[in-house]
Amino acid sequence: MPMSSPFQGRLYPALNEIAEHFGTPFHIYDETGIRETGRQLLEAFRHLEPFREYYAVKALPNLRILEIMQDLGFGFDCSSIPELVLARMAGGRGEAIMFTSNNTTPEEFAAAQTEGGSIINLDDISLVDKLAPFPELVSFRYNPGPRRTGNAIIGNPVESKYGVSHDQIVAAYQMAIERGARRFGLHTMIASNELDHRNIVETTRMILDIAAWVGRSTGIQFEFVNIGGGIGIPYQPEQPAFNLGALADEVEGLFRDFRAANGYQPGLSMECGRFMTGPHGVLVTRAINHKSIYREYIGVDACMSALMRPAMYGAYHHITVPGRNNGTPHHTVDVVGALCENNDKFAVQRTLPQIRESDLVVIHDTGAHGHAMGFNYNGRLQPKELLLKTDGTVELIRREQDLEDYLATQTFDPDQMRPQRLSAGA
Numbered sequence: 001m002p003m004s005s006p007f008q009g010r011l012y013p014a015l016n017e018i019a020e021h022f023g024t025p026f027h028i029y030d031e032t033g034i035r036e037t038g039r040q041l042l043e044a045f046r047h048l049e050p051f052r053e054y055y056a057v058k059a060l061p062n063l064r065i066l067e068i069m070q071d072l073g074f075g076f077d078c079s080s081i082p083e084l085v086l087a088r089m090a091g092g093r094g095e096a097i098m099f100t101s102n103n104t105t106p107e108e109f110a111a112a113q114t115e116g117g118s119i120i121n122l123d124d125i126s127l128v129d130k131l132a133p134f135p136e137l138v139s140f141r142y143n144p145g146p147r148r149t150g151n152a153i154i155g156n157p158v159e160s161k162y163g164v165s166h167d168q169i170v171a172a173y174q175m176a177i178e179r180g181a182r183r184f185g186l187h188t189m190i191a192s193n194e195l196d197h198r199n200i201v202e203t204t205r206m207i208l209d210i211a212a213w214v215g216r217s218t219g220i221q222f223e224f225v226n227i228g229g230g231i232g233i234p235y236q237p238e239q240p241a242f243n244l245g246a247l248a249d250e251v252e253g254l255f256r257d258f259r260a261a262n263g264y265q266p267g268l269s270m271e272c273g274r275f276m277t278g279p280h281g282v283l284v285t286r287a288i289n290h291k292s293i294y295r296e297y298i299g300v301d302a303c304m305s306a307l308m309r310p311a312m313y314g315a316y317h318h319i320t321v322p323g324r325n326n327g328t329p330h331h332t333v334d335v336v337g338a339l340c341e342n343n344d345k346f347a348v349q350r351t352l353p354q355i356r357e358s359d360l361v362v363i364h365d366t367g368a369h370g371h372a373m374g375f376n377y378n379g380r381l382q383p384k385e386l387l388l389k390t391d392g393t394v395e396l397i398r399r400e401q402d403l404e405d406y407l408a409t410q411t412f413d414p415d416q417m418r419p420q421r422l423s424a425g426a
């Protein structure tokens with residue numbers, strides 16, 4: 001089920017009023033739903049002490065949302081300096097921040113090591129000697145390569161740029177020990193939007209096997225293993241929800257087996273982004289044009305600068321038209337924005353209720369990797385973000401971009417030079 005029905009129940013009666021007050025388009029997020037999902041996650045893994053969720057900041061990098069995560073006791077998974085800054089602004093400190101970058105610069109490592117230092121999750125063995133001072137606590141991201149091929153859903157880790165290869169992983173930890181590391185984590189993430197809990201169970205089994213093997217080879221006892229994010233949400237109405245309880249039960253069993261075989265038990269960490277906020281946000285846009293040529297087009301006042309997933313991945317986002325769901329004849333339309341790219345479509349050949357100009361159109365499940373992926377191609381500005389709070393108030397948590405934002409990087413102190421090697425008169 002896209003967009004939980006309690007969220008719909010909270011939002012729809014107030015939607016016209018909200019749209020009139022703030023103006024369309026906007027993403028609106030549901031604080032109550034986010035908190036409930038957070039509590040479900042903590043509840044599911046309550047037997048795995050210590051369990052920690054590091055919310056993947058990239059999914060919804062809004063300060064007010066991160067403050068909710070902080071309030072839930074979550075940490076933050078960051079991969080850039082701006083994400084680190086945001087996580088710290090929300091109250092994330094020291095080891096509550098996991099820095100999982102790749103193709104990292106010295107400046108990024110330096111930023112990750114300031115202010116109490118975050119947990120550095122190294123993406124490659126060559127980065128060991130680019131990290132100075134070497135931290136006491138370090139983690140490596142493991143890439144299983146051909147050991148996990150053949151699974152259509154997971155894709156092919158051999159083609160993935162992330163992580164340390166199987167053949168390098170023991171050496172990576174040995175190098176870390178030589179450079180003074182004394183506390184260790186182990187990370188992997190090989191699935192995205194995974195709806196079948198069994199694939200995450202298999203990933204957990206794999207990473208615990210690697211932890212045992214690295215432990216035998218180096219004497220390391222891991223403080224935590226981190227199975228990454230990647231828990232999926234049902235974007236399509238007929239898709240079943242991810243079975244979090246089954247995942248937790250099976251993962252608990254694997255950790256018990258690990259303890260029996262290795263004499264200790266690491267903590268479990270996760271970096272869920274999509275699962276935490278994806279279903280708890282929608283993009284609200286208004287129908288402004290109806291075009292009838294070879295196909296029927298409903299033009300709305302948002303475009304792919306507000307939500308790129310359909311254009312980028314061909315992703316399905318469910319659409320509803322509040323107040324038009326019953327009785328009216330249905331028609332098959334493309335729901336489009338105004339960007340001069342033909343893939344600027346929120347829906348292609350979708351059967352929807354009859355939509356009239358000025359109707360509100362609700363695009364579901366935009367709470368993760370939605371606004372965050374926004375861009376300004378074609379001079380298309382990004383919309384505002386609102387938060388429907390648990391106390392019933394609606395708060396503007398990010399304003400829309402304006403022309404000044406668009407021009408900001410073109411107004412600065414001029415800087416000119418004449419290259420010496422340029423031939424005179426050129």
Ligand SMILES: *Cc1c(COP(=O)(O)O)cnc(C)c1O
Nearest residue numbers: 056100229230231271272273274
């Ligand atoms: C993107 C990402 C996540 C979050 O992924 P979701 O699919 O949103 O759960 C977590 N960890 C890392 C390292 C990522 O790159």
